Amino acid sequence: MNPLDRPGLDTWLARALLERGDLPLEALQKGLAEARASRVQGMTLARVLANAQTVPQETLIETLARFATPKGLHGGTRTVGDYTLHEELGAGGM
Secondary structure, three states: OOHHHOOOOHHHHHHHHHHHOOOOHHHHHHHHHHHHHOHHHOOOHHHHHHHOOOOOHHHHHHHHHOOOOOOOOOOOOEEEOOEEEOOOOOOOOO
16 A cells, blocks of 8 residues: 555644644645545545645655555554554444
8 A cells, every 4th residue: 555545643743843843734634624524535644745745755665664664454563653553452332
């Protein structure tokens, strides 16, 4: 799967791009709105920003790589932003 199409990372990506100054707030808000409107089609924030050429694709892939894990969700540790996940505590919910 292309890193730009990996679901579940929009919030982390938005925060990272904003913190690093890679994207003005107005452009981020516009991209998030478009990604939300296109969610049923599988559109991610990264894909929206790449398609609009708002942020260079290389910057998006580099930023997303900080949240990726070669072992997947259920093996070893996973770093997400400032957090390190060591093991899954449970699944499901209310």
